Each structure stands twice: as C-alpha cells, then as structure tokens.
Amino acid sequence: MLIGVPKEIKVREYRVGMTPGSVREAVRHHGHEVLVETGAGAGIGCDDRDYGAAGAQVVDTADEVFARAEMVVKVKEPQPEEIARLREGQVLFTYLHLAPDPDQTRGLLDSGVTAIAYETVTDDQGRLPLLAPMSEVAGRMASQVGACCLEKEQGGAGVLLGGVPGVAPGRVTVLGGGVVGTNAARIALGLGADVTILDKSPTRLAELDDHFGPRLKTLFATMETVEQAVDRADLVIGAVLVPGASAPKLVTRDMLGRMRPGSVLVDVAIDQGGCFETSRPTTHDNPTYMEQGMVHYCVANMPGAVPRTSTQALNNATLPRVLALADKGWRNALSADPHLLNGLNLHAGRLTCAPVAEAQGLDYVDPIGFDQIRKT
Structure with a gap:
C-alpha cells in the first residue's frame, strides 16, 4: 500500500x-x-x-x-x-x-x-488505546499549565499549588477519573496540591483510592458534589469523555459566579466540545481567555506542545x-x-x-x- x-x-x-x-x-x-x-x-x-x-x-x-x-x-x-x-x-x-x-x-x-x-x-x-497516550500527555500537562495560569501575571489568583510551610496548598478539582483525570491528579499531587477527583463509577473511585491512598480525595459525581467541589477549587480540570460523543456540560456559567476570581479552568474535553459551559477552543498562540473573572485554558491540541x-x-x-x-x-x-x-x-x-x-x-x-x- x-x-x-x-x-x-x-x-x-x-x-x-x-x-x-x-x-x-x-x-x-x-x-x-x-x-x-x-x-x-x-x-x-x-x-x-x-x-x-x-x-x-x-x-x-x-x-x-x-x-x-x-x-x-x-x-x-x-x-x-x-x-x-x-x-x-x-x-x-x-x-x-x-x-x-x-x-x-x-x-x-x-x-x-x-x-x-x-x-x-x-x-x-x-x-x-489510541486515545490513551495523548490523554496521558494532556492530563499531565493540564496540571502543569493550570499551575502556571494561577500565577498573577497570567490573570490567576496568585496561588502556588504546592503551598509552602505554614500556607495551605492550592485546591484542585478533577472532573473525571479516566486516563486524563488520573494523570492530572498524579501531577497535581506531585506538586503538593490538595486534590479531589470526581467520577460516576464507584468501581473507578475505589481503584483510584487504592492506587493513590489518602493523598487523593474521591467523590461520587452528582450535581451537588460537582458544584461543591468546583466552588472551592483554585484549579478545575475537565477530564470527562463520552466516546465519540459531545462532552456533557458539567460546569455552568452560574457556577463560575461562586468561584474565587482568578481561579483557573483547564478543559481537556474541548476536542469533544468542552465540559464547561463557558469553554471555547483556543490555540497555543493564544491559549487562555478570561470569562467571568476566571482564566480558561482550552487548547484543543495540548499534546502538540510536547x-x-x-x-x-x-x-x-x-x-x-x-x-x-x-x-x-x-x-x-x-x-x-x-x-x-x-x-x-x-x-x-x-x-x-x-x-x-x-x-x-x-x-x-x-x-x-x-x-x-x-x-x-
């Protein structure tokens, strides 16, 4: 051929x-x-x-x-x-x-x-199996870029994810416990952040708990738990996937109004339409934008940067x-x-x-x- x-x-x-x-x-x-x-x-x-x-x-x-x-x-x-x-x-x-x-x-x-x-x-x-390698890359990048976007010069709230002795670490909420979410949590935990991951599968949550132990907080995903976890987050990583279909909109515009200004949203699901109501595709040339006082990173080909x-x-x-x-x-x-x-x-x-x-x-x-x- x-x-x-x-x-x-x-x-x-x-x-x-x-x-x-x-x-x-x-x-x-x-x-x-x-x-x-x-x-x-x-x-x-x-x-x-x-x-x-x-x-x-x-x-x-x-x-x-x-x-x-x-x-x-x-x-x-x-x-x-x-x-x-x-x-x-x-x-x-x-x-x-x-x-x-x-x-x-x-x-x-x-x-x-x-x-x-x-x-x-x-x-x-x-x-x-052909999505997994790029999901691994994108998940690991999501925590990296999210940490950078939290810097004041990038429009963020000026939060260091790992904190320092005497100062609480930043709080990261990961929506979805699949390949992207697992890798995002791995890097965020490595940076010293306070990480919560949400998923609709009790089996998957148990697997994550077994793998990461008490360092990682797990929550069953409902409208209430998503709202609560997003409200208190400094960084929200959208990592949901419905194979072949459009991503569900888990974070609404109203929910953004309750977050601290300068919080960051990284939408890894943007290839499938995004899981935040306020998401729109961006590029590596201009990766972020501000919406309702929140930094949005919605690059549709994140792994292209590495x-x-x-x-x-x-x-x-x-x-x-x-x-x-x-x-x-x-x-x-x-x-x-x-x-x-x-x-x-x-x-x-x-x-x-x-x-x-x-x-x-x-x-x-x-x-x-x-x-x-x-x-x-």
Missing part, C-alpha cells in the same frame, strides 16, 4: 503521523511505500534525511501526498484545505473528534473518504493498526478486528458512528456490512 504522511497544518501542531522508525517498519519489514511531505518531522527533530534513510520518499507538497496516497496517516483532524484534497476510495487514519464539528463531518461526507478515527478504536477491555514525547507515544499505539490496514487492506482489516471497526466513522459519503449521528441529528449506517440505515 502507498501510505501518505503530510505535514500537520493546524496552528502550532508539531506532531507527525509517522516517525522515521515507523516508516522503516512499514517499508523495510512490510514492503509498503511511504510518501512524506518535506518538513513533516521538523517539529520532532527529524529532518527529511532521517525519513529518506528509513525508506520514505520525501515529496515537496501536500498536494502530492494526498493525490498519490491510498491511505493518509495524520495526527489532527483534517483542516478545510486538506478535506478538499481527500477523495472516495482513500483511507484517512487520524484523530477526528467529529461530534462537535458538523462542518468537518459534512466536508468528509462530501469527499467520500473512508475515515477511521483514532479516538473510537477500542480494545478487549473496552478502553480507547511533540517529541507525544509523537513517539502515539506511534507506539497506532503503528500496529497502520500496518494492519496496509497489510490486509482496510476492508479485511476491519472485518478481522471489531475493535478497529469501531474506529470507522465515515465511509463513501455515509456516517457510520452512532454517537456522531446523535450529536448532529444525522442518519447513520451500521458499519457491520453497511447494509442498514438507522434513523437517529
């Missing part, structure tokens, strides 16, 4: 779909061809010579990558100019996060591309699936692996992901056989 790896063009996105090591595996050990756009790996410290040595053909333009590739492997959702280059019969393998993005959904449907989303691929335990770590972690998870799609062809690969099939979001102008269809009020096709249209 001819695999294409374009340079990412989203603002301040430095990750790349395949590392030179991944290219080498695909070319030397599996017999595929890989086209890489010139400069695609610059953000992770890999130049065109590294890709050439790994066996890739380095080409001058994204137009050539998209025009020739049978499968395009990316990191972030395709931007409008990239959607215009996609075609029917071509496979796109990347993060999509379609639920809150009807414009992208319409563009991909019109293109006819077969789009497989990293974030809805599952495993035997029902986990999301591209060397993020790209390697992502490739560790995606490479086996890339190779499966290339070795077997996408139809046979999806037929052989129901967990990879769960990643199929669109095919030939038809939507195949029920949560996206529900979020946008669209019809969808059951991906098993593509033979039955279900009305949402």
Whole structure:
C-alpha cells in the first residue's frame, strides 16, 4: 500500500503521523511505500534525511501526498484545505473528534473518504488505546499549565499549588477519573496540591483510592458534589469523555459566579466540545481567555506542545493498526478486528458512528456490512 504522511497544518501542531522508525517498519519489514511531505518531522527533530534513510520518499507538497496516497496517516483532524484534497476510495487514519464539528463531518461526507478515527478504536477491555497516550500527555500537562495560569501575571489568583510551610496548598478539582483525570491528579499531587477527583463509577473511585491512598480525595459525581467541589477549587480540570460523543456540560456559567476570581479552568474535553459551559477552543498562540473573572485554558491540541514525547507515544499505539490496514487492506482489516471497526466513522459519503449521528441529528449506517440505515 502507498501510505501518505503530510505535514500537520493546524496552528502550532508539531506532531507527525509517522516517525522515521515507523516508516522503516512499514517499508523495510512490510514492503509498503511511504510518501512524506518535506518538513513533516521538523517539529520532532527529524529532518527529511532521517525519513529518506528509513525508506520514505520525501515529496515537496501536500498536494502530492494526498493525490498519490491510498491511505493518509495524520495526527489532527483534517483542516478545510486538506478535506478538499481527500477523495472516495482513500483511507484517512487520524484523530477526528467529529461530534462537535458538523462542518468537518459534512466536508468528509462530501469527499467520500473512508475515515477511521483514532479516538473510537477500542480494545478487549473496552478502553480507547489510541486515545490513551495523548490523554496521558494532556492530563499531565493540564496540571502543569493550570499551575502556571494561577500565577498573577497570567490573570490567576496568585496561588502556588504546592503551598509552602505554614500556607495551605492550592485546591484542585478533577472532573473525571479516566486516563486524563488520573494523570492530572498524579501531577497535581506531585506538586503538593490538595486534590479531589470526581467520577460516576464507584468501581473507578475505589481503584483510584487504592492506587493513590489518602493523598487523593474521591467523590461520587452528582450535581451537588460537582458544584461543591468546583466552588472551592483554585484549579478545575475537565477530564470527562463520552466516546465519540459531545462532552456533557458539567460546569455552568452560574457556577463560575461562586468561584474565587482568578481561579483557573483547564478543559481537556474541548476536542469533544468542552465540559464547561463557558469553554471555547483556543490555540497555543493564544491559549487562555478570561470569562467571568476566571482564566480558561482550552487548547484543543495540548499534546502538540510536547511533540517529541507525544509523537513517539502515539506511534507506539497506532503503528500496529497502520500496518494492519496496509497489510490486509482496510476492508479485511476491519472485518478481522471489531475493535478497529469501531474506529470507522465515515465511509463513501455515509456516517457510520452512532454517537456522531446523535450529536448532529444525522442518519447513520451500521458499519457491520453497511447494509442498514438507522434513523437517529
């Protein structure tokens, strides 16, 4: 198969779909061809010579990558100019996060591309193995950036999360006890903060309690406990996820009015529409804004700020699936692996992901056989 790896063009996105090591595996050990756009790996410290040595053909333009590739492997959702280059019969393998993005959904449907989303691929335990590496990065970053945003120069209340002897530490509330929330709590605890994590699963709360012990406070998530935990927090980290669907709005505008001015909200769920009512996507160029006296950090590609770590972690998870799609062809690969099939979001102008269809009020096709249209 001819695999294409374009340079990412989203603002301040430095990750790349395949590392030179991944290219080498695909070319030397599996017999595929890989086209890489010139400069695609610059953000992770890999130049065109590294890709050439790994066996890739380095080409001058994204137009050539998209025009020739049978499968395009990316990191972030395709931007409008990239959607215009996609075609029917071509496979796109990347993060999509379609639920809150009807414009992208319409563009991909019109293109006819077969789009497989990293974030809805599952495993035997029902986990999301291609989302997990970036969730780990984003969760750890959330506490770091939240601590920085609490500084007075950044608009924050001037709170040091770890405190000092004789002064209480900052209070961190983490909404969601999944991969993002667990990693956010780990870093916040390491900084010395007073951390509370909320989740709707008693089993998950018990696991967190066993893992972290009394250093971490756990609460079952209800409207009342969320309100109480947010009210007293210096830093709130939104870490909720409904696979493939829009994130629920857990923190309302009214709740912000009861928080101390200069408190910080970091919305890691912004890719799926955000879990704060006042959230709107930001970029690494302008990552924060003030709303009702609160600092909001809502960067939609947080791991892009640490591209060397993020790209390697992502490739560790995606490479086996890339190779499966290339070795077997996408139809046979999806037929052989129901967990990879769960990643199929669109095919030939038809939507195949029920949560996206529900979020946008669209019809969808059951991906098993593509033979039955279900009305949402």
